[in-house]
Amino acid sequence: MSTLSDLVYAQGRSRSEEVEWLHRLAGDGQLLADLAFADIVIWVPTADDSFVAVAHTRPSGAATLFYRDIVSDRVRPQWATQVRDAFVSGRIVDSASPDWFEETPTRVRAVPIVRRSGETVETVGVLTRHTNLGETRTPSRQQITFNDCADDMFGMIASGEFPDLSTPTAPRRGAPRxxxxxxxxxxxxxxxxxxxxxxxxxxxxxxxxxxxxxxxxxxxxxxxxxxxxxxxxxxxxxxxxxxxxxxxxxxxxxxxxxxxxxxxxxxxxxxxxxxxxVTELRHQEQELITKDATIREIHHRVKNNLQTVASLLRIQARRSHSDEAREALTQAMRRVSAIAVVHDTLSEGLTQSVDFDDVFARVLKLVAEVAAAAPSTRARTRSIGRFGTLPSAYATPLALALTELVTNAVEHGLAGQEGDVEILADRTDERLEVRVRDNGVGLPEGLVGRGLGTQIVRTLIQGELGGTIDWHTLVGSGTEVTIEIPLRYIERIQG
Missing domain, CATH: 3.30.450.20 (PAS domain)
Structure with missing residues (x-):
């Protein structure tokens, strides 16, 4: 079904300000329907001097007249004159006699939807009230009062005093009816x-x-x-x-x-x-706030603990007498720090999703430390494109995998020389593709390494993220690693 905005713009006769006015009125369609004990329909003019329905609300306390939604339908011949008269005259027009709809007697009221903006007054559509007379009974005092309130609101709609633009646009969850x-x-x-x-x-x-x-x-x-x-x-x-x-x-x-x-x-x-x-609703909201605060605190503590572990590994690496042991401890420290970056980001908000571009910017700082530790290597890193927002369950393995790939490009691809490392992110509706490439020495004879870092990257990308990874030597020099993750897998993680 087309949205209200789509239907209004399709007629080619409305501006964004008019659409916003109609959206606000449609947002209170349920209130109007319940007060009037009738179906409420909003119509806008078409290019060929007719009208099309862009919103329809059924009453919750009375029998509906339309069992099928009439949104996107053109105004029926028996209502056309009444709707057009209300639109042109700017006055409320009531049906002179009961109208019959599918063998049901009804009463129709057409209310011009007037929008006021400063000195400008314009009619942007028509609201119709369709009362089912088939179940008419002696009205109670509550029904009479509700109808009086509805009439007052219809009068405000016709004079441009409702909807009120000063009404806060707060979420309607829990709003009274x-x-x-x-x-x-x-x-x-x-x-x-x-x-x-x-x-x-x-x-x-x-x-x-x-x-x-x-x-x-x-x-x-x-x-x-x-x-x-x-x-x-x-x-x-x-x-x-x-x-x-x-x-x-x-x-x-x-x-x-x-x-x-x-x-x-x-x-x-x-x-x-x-x-x-809304007592129960507020209790639930308070519980959610408490849980969110607890989750933030957990992420903060995990981040602190990971940073402590990374510091211990750094100290142990400095005191190691073996180059091989020192290198292994340094790599472990870097991997722990990459995971800590994700938890640090998660501790800053209430959501379990992260802006991965921010995460990756922090990851590149870790790589800069690696480059600084090798005086003979001068590496310049550059990130191109956007990763977008990703779930934390997805962000952690991707951050760790990219840390490994960029570090390998600096340590091995550019070993002892000056060069560039580029990370290119390309996200579409169906996939996320990331390429990490350098202009270094390239893969020896085109072979992919079999070390721990390569095994970690394969496990993370293929095992945890359901993606693919490919290493290949660029023409001339350098290496390019291509990662591709299907976004349907991301949606499954979020769900």
């Missing part, structure tokens, strides 16, 4: 209606009276009398003056509040306050 609890307050902040779920949420926080007729500010103050700290945005939220979110915590219960100020042609007429008990 109309069915979770709804409070309506007047301009003075007095509760004129509170749904049963909203009253229950406040009762769980210690408020044991009726909300209606009470000032929501005073109720909140009573609940929070024993707390010295609270959300700084809470006063604006409970007075209905700002379209923000805030949490109230009392008696071990956390309730999330979201306020939608209601206006009529610029005059504030009250607000809707949506509330939801």
């Amino acid at each position: 109309a069915s979770d609890g709804l409070i309506r307050i007047d301009p003075a902040g007095v509760v004129t209606f509170a749904s049963p779920n909203a009253l229950s949420a406040f009762n769980r926080m210690g408020f044991d009276d009726e909300l209606e007729g009470e000032s929501l500010v005073e109720v909140t103050t009573r609940i929070l009398t024993t707390r010295r700290e609270f959300d700084e945005s809470l006063p604006l939220v409970v007075t209905g003056r700002a379209p923000w979110r805030a949490d109230i915590e009392a008696q071990g219960v956390t309730v999330s509040l979201r306020t939608i100020p209601l206006r009529d042609r610029g005059t504030r007429i009250g607000a809707i306050v949506l509330c939801r008990d």
Whole structure:
């Protein structure tokens, strides 16, 4: 299915600012559908003077009219005139008589979607409300209030006062919905209606009276009398003056509040306050934060321990009397340091993925130490291309393998001479290819070494990463090693 952006841009009549406005409105489509007890559809004009549906939301508390999604469908003939009239006139247009859709009586309301930006006022689309009249029954007080709230919001949409661009674009996970609890307050902040779920949420926080007729500010103050700290945005939220979110915590219960100020042609007429008990959700979030902090601390301690091991190996290498033993200890120290680089990067963030370009930049510093230890060798290293973000399970073996290859190029390919070592990274949607090449003496007779370093590289690339590796002599001089890792293997590691 095409996204809202794709469908809007395909009509060739909208700008990015209009698309953002429609995205924000579609983001509250569920709220509008639940308040109106009806299907909500957003239409935008096409190049041939018709309209196409770019968003569709079904009500959660009433029967839907459309069992098949109508996104990307053209407006049906029976709605076309009503939708066009709303778009052209900039006024809400109600159907004169019940409309029949697949043998079901319906009532349709067309609301122009008006966008305001400074002095600019423009109609960017049309929202239609499709009410299923087939299951009509005597409405309850809650349904009447919900419908009144929906009508107020439709009026704000038609006047360009909703959506409100000052609303924070925070993640919507855990955001309250109309069915979770709804409070309506007047301009003075007095509760004129509170749904049963909203009253229950406040009762769980210690408020044991009726909300209606009470000032929501005073109720909140009573609940929070024993707390010295609270959300700084809470006063604006409970007075209905700002379209923000805030949490109230009392008696071990956390309730999330979201306020939608209601206006009529610029005059504030009250607000809707949506509330939801998010106690369990906040506990889960706190557990995740604690686990993330623990993981960071573990990576930090592992990094410190690895650095300690590397220091011990360096000390032991300096005191060794055998050149062979000294070389073996130095190589082991370098391998441990390369692994420590990855854990150092992981300890800096909450994610288990790393920016491998940053990791590899640190790895090259280790190689510089190797080059400095050989006075007769003058090696210049250069990294070209980007590796991108990789999972830590993938970054560790790759960092270790590249350390071996670059070090071998410096120690053996450029042994006793001046030269260059290039590392070229090429990442596509399907694979990651890395080439390490030098302009040194080349492989002796084209043969690949059989030492420990070569065995380690093969094990890491082929065994742990499911990739391939190839050594070959360049034309003229030098050696090139090509590593190729399929990205589907990376995705399996991340999963």
